[in-house]
Amino acid sequence: MKKQHTKILMSLMIAAVSASMSLIALAETPLYKDSKQPTDARVKDLLGRMTLEEKVAQLETVWEKRKQLETDSGEFTSEHAKEFLSLGIGEVARPAENKKAPNKSVLQTALFTNAIQKWVLENTRLGIPVLFHEEALHGHAGRNSTSFPQAIGLASTWDPELVQQISSTIAQEVRVRGAQQVLAPILDVARDPRWGRIEETMGEDPYLIAAMGVSSVKGFQGGESGVAKTHVAATLKHLAGHGEPTGGLNTAPAPIGERGLREIFLFPFEAVVKLSHPRSVMASYNEIDGVPSHSNGKMLNGILRGEWGFDGLLVSDYFAINELVNRHNLAATRKDAALIAFNAGVDIETPDADSYPYLIDWVKEGKITNQQLDTAVARVLREKFTLGLFENPYVKTKGVDEFVGNPKHRALAQQAAEKTIVLLKNDKNILPLDIKKLKSIAVIGPHVNETLLGGYSDVPKQTVSILQGIKEYVGAKVQVNYAQGTLITLDKWTPGADSVAANSRSKERWNTDKVELATPADTKGMIEEAVAAAQKSDVALVVVGDNEATSREAWAENHLGDRTDLNLVGQQQELVDAVLATGKPTIVLLNNGRPLSITKIAATAPAILEGWYLGQETGRAVARVLFGDVNPGGKLPVSIARSVGHLPVYYNYKPAAKRGYEFTETTPLYPFGYGLSYTTFSYSNFSINKTEAKAGDSVDVSVTVTNTGARAGDEIVQLYTHDAVASLTRPVKELKGFKRINLKPKESTVVTFSLAVNQLGFYNTDMKYVVEPGKIEVMVGSSSQDIHGKGEFNVTGDVTDISQQKVYFSGVKVAKK
CATH class of the missing domain: 1.20.5 (Single alpha-helices involved in coiled-coils or other helix-helix interfaces)
Structure with a gap:
């Protein structure tokens, strides 16, 4: 016992x-570390435990130095980890990249991010997890990821719901690799097509860009608030004015004033910040009125954070803080640059911590207060807490290779490519082609035997070239006669090489500094071969345009991509002329990054399609459009100029801007919003439900659209307004609503836009956002020039400050008759 x-x-x-x-x-x-505690309490507790050095480390990024954290095969090595990560780190840039080509596979990337997280959690004093970011302009720029049409192509769909679906897919492909942030979408309003980055934008109109941007951020983040566990934080870029650089030269000063900045270039950012709550914003390289964006406290702290209430991370563009020293001459040293950028509101320096380590000195010297530093660091920590990184720092590795680039995503890429294509001309209804009446087709062009993807791309799991897509579609029914026709640039590869080698050319051209244009000696006999192919065919398809070397981001003096003209490069025009001279029915397909001045082709070719860069499923989309399985319904998100001398050519110009040129027109070759169809549409019963309205009211604008042809097709109905008399000059037209609709033959739909009077505001002489009384002209049409219904109403009452009651988009209702 x-x-x-x-x-x-x-x-x-x-x-x-x-x-x-x-x-x-x-x-x-x-x-x-207690997940049950409120986020603000966790942030405050962690801040109280951090040293000055640990705090500053959270405002830093590792990229080039990251290469010392991996082996040649892409595996994590801790040999230099203490050197770069011992204090923790705010972000690690682009983990899917590899020290040596090719980049990491999906599984390798997931293992690599997990290994870095593990080392940081186990070998730093406080165990603060890492935030990883990736590029994701039109698909994750990582090996095997799904490649969608380039951004300017996605804008041609005028389909925000599709863009949201695409962004959601991209986000999921990024997140399974271990990254939680993407540097996308781009909201730059592009007003100069000489600029090589125009392909990365969604065109020239702030309303269209804003609408697509709101949907894109919702897709990336998985909803309207916060970031879903399977999604990523979106980063809006580039704030601001980047899309109208002087001379069309990348990073050049933007020749705009504050009113133009606010009404044109800031509008998409403001709408997206307020409506879809992105968790990050990136400042731009350029300057406005002598103030580089990375030093522009009025814009970053005053407007973005103050007026708009943005509470997320503000990150630098790559090396942009250094450029305050070596390009803008705004600072004598990187230490000075760090102080300037930090005081302007930039939280995190990317891609490497070249300047921000000096913040330690500035705090010790009393030029930055502990409270200022804590405010910035708290924003970084808050994102890491809300992204769930403290509880779930690792990603699963099972099945990730199979998930990325899967058949469902591939089908979405094809759908996007099909919706992107714009029909510019179709004389005598040469399109669509009738496969039953064809015995042979010539497929001609410098890049028809590879898939051009555009900038910020990697190598997808699979691609379909135009030649391959047409061959697959016609099978043994139609003879395909292929000829390259000419070369644009000299590339060290052979067309017809294996898929991976061919697909890597997009990436290599875009990254290679030196661009060698082909000469007539390099292309000797090629046009003759193309003519022979056309002569023995019933019809010819000629594909011309750009490649990733002739239109791209100019990120250095030895890596250029802007141009002084908008013509076809090399002998492409001669190629088109020679094929047309055979007398064979000829279709010209543009495969390009920037809008090109194709004045002669527009006059001589019977059929023209604008494709931009269509992504990995290019060939299948082109074949289905050519042969009528898909009726093209895209519309141009930019105006196409007749020549470089016609610039600027955007549609929303001021009334005094177009008096006229001697011997030529001022109009664009193809206007903003333009695009044809294999069917026809009529507009009728245009009506406005009010003759008077005041600030805070809405006016319904209705029109009946009927498919008067024999094929089902998509039409994009567009709403424009003009303030007839105002206290300051107003654009001749402004897009205020749009809707892509699908109609069967003889089917009619009533489209009703609910136009808010508060959408008509502008910044007055006191820089207040107001609605003024007066006549408003309303137009509905199929492009900015093709107007099918006009009316007007009067805004009544006094001048009203609506700064706190802004309305960004019109509502729209569709009712089938």
């Missing part, structure tokens, strides 16, 4: 000791 009592007593003592140890352990667990 005594022995039993002793045993019970020992058990009770052990239990008491265990309970005490648990209580001690619980007491020693930092509050910031």
